Amino acid sequence: MPSSRRSPLAGQWLGGVVPLLAVGLVLWGRRHGFGPTEYLQFLVDGLQAGAIYTLVALGFVVVHRVTGIINFAQGAFVMLGPMVTITIYGRDWPLPPAARLLLAAAVAVGLTAVVGVAVYRLAVHPARGASLLTKIMITVGVYVALQGMALLLWGPRSYVLPAFSTLQMADRTFALGDVLFKVQSLWIWATTGVAVALLTLFFERTMLGKAMRACAADRLAARLVGVRVDAMAAVAFALAAVLGAVAGIVVGPLTRPTYDMGLEIGLKGFVAAVMGGLVSFQGAVVGALLLGVLETLWAGVTLAGFRDLFAFVVLILLLLVRPHGFAGGEEGEGS
């Protein structure tokens, strides 16, 4: 949370590992004859991916701080956002397309929030006394069930969400120097910026936000002063669902949403959150942007198909250095 006194980058080591990785990848890229233009392009594309990972990572952080668990179903929220949006947008309501898209997105976000609360009430809350292993597998089960329902509803094909500016499949691009920008990227950066600002305001200025921070600091003490911890946990799941759905919707025009898009984006959001220490909002933002940039660089210098490997490589590297996690009082025994 904003008031966290922990360093936004989890420890000193990240200052060592990350530049080393970056330099290594840049040197590797020279074999392909990449020049400054290519690297700038990677940077821009990476920051766009990173903005998406930011939203997903924040969802992990919110739930983890308030409830102490990692919600493996986070990726499913990311998938539900664009899928519901596309379905509603496809109806021929008598509205101008832009309004229809906005309405569809709003409904999708709201619906995903409801799903988030339902996930908490129906699956996570009943298991509050169970072992950590059980809790992990329950949220994994939730993910699989949601993905399966998506497959049932939407089938295995990929869908198209129109770009926000053109309301068509094709998006406008513009160039600054030799670097190409997609207009959708601006939407992504703006959305992420607004979301982070709103989230900060929520936790700093509102009573509800402060109550949630109290839960994060000490659940028992929060309960003692009258905070309804269960309700706060439900709000955390709703918030995480909203963040996930928004991430999925703004990235939708660039990725062709499918029912199973949540798995890899969820893993990357988690890695970003871990890079940021799993408890810190600024940390998650920095971690996500770093991950996005490094991953794009990696995809550029190796095979494009290997893009999704990178998050895993980073995860292992990170966890190697900090095998017990970063959050200090992490769940000790892995039973």
Added chain:
Amino acid sequence: MKRLSSSTRAFLLAAALMVAIGWLEGARPGGLSLPRLTAGLVTLDLLIRAGVFTIILVGLNLLMGYAGQVSLGQAAFYGMGAFFSAILTVKTRNVGIPPALAGAWWWPWLVMGLGAVMVGGLAYLIGWVILRLRGHYLAMATLGLGIAVFIVLRENLGLPRLDLTGGFDGVVGIPRLRVGAYPLWPVHRYFLLVWAVALATVALGLNIVDSRLGRALRAIHHSQLAAETLGVDAPRYKAQIFATSAALASLAGSLYAHFQAAVVPATFGFVPSLELVLMSAVGGMASIWGAPLGALAVLLLEELLRTRLRLILPGTGGELEAVAFGLLLILVLLFWPRGLAGRVSGPLRRPTPARGAG
């Protein structure tokens, strides 16, 4: 005569049952067959897959139920074994194996053994690293491992020119196994082979549980710190059991490859890993007999969903399976944490209660 232990009796019973089914299917006395006796529900195909999964689940149960180390990527090792066998028996020219060698009857067996040893060795190294993680971190790391291996298989190991894994389409034309000139086919012979291996794995698992390693694993599950203060070399034991489970999964993968004669990466992705966890939970994680029980129960349920539910809800197919997997996993964990084996026997320990989540 000395009384046999309940485990030994169960073991002999299972072996006798399998031999009887093998004989029934091979001889077909009076036109009787397994599908006819079970209204089409149980087929040799299903039982062979159950046997293959049993081999993996024994390892997974040792890892999750006894040692308390979660693995959400076990299908990765299953896939490695399957592709190791597939590549070294089909794509022999791409890797430069002389035809005389590749044509020998013992070659696939050698590859199978080699694959298990190599995958086990690799898992030992990986395990040494990632089993230092606990709880959520370990779950994510194994999930990531599963995805990573899937991607590497899908992307032709990053060596598109050699075309070893065949990308999305996988490898076809994997030869059937034989011993000398005696082919382990038609299918009832293969069934007997798979279940012989599966029951041998169960015996291995039962022995590990009662060994020094098994006791060490349970101690680690209970509290790694306490175990270590008593002199248990936790990292080594955890890596050992991780390697064992991986080698078993690899063996199962090889057997599966020679059964299906074709392998595709999608068989070894994320959902299959979860299917394994579900089977483990349904059968009872902290139990070796939970392995065959869980595999059989989940496969039967899958078959029921596929054949019977389609009559009620027309137009649905495999989609429903995934929903059912997820929901079933949640329900079993919430209401039935000890699984089927917990019903049959009983004396296994309850899951350790942990601190509440809020």
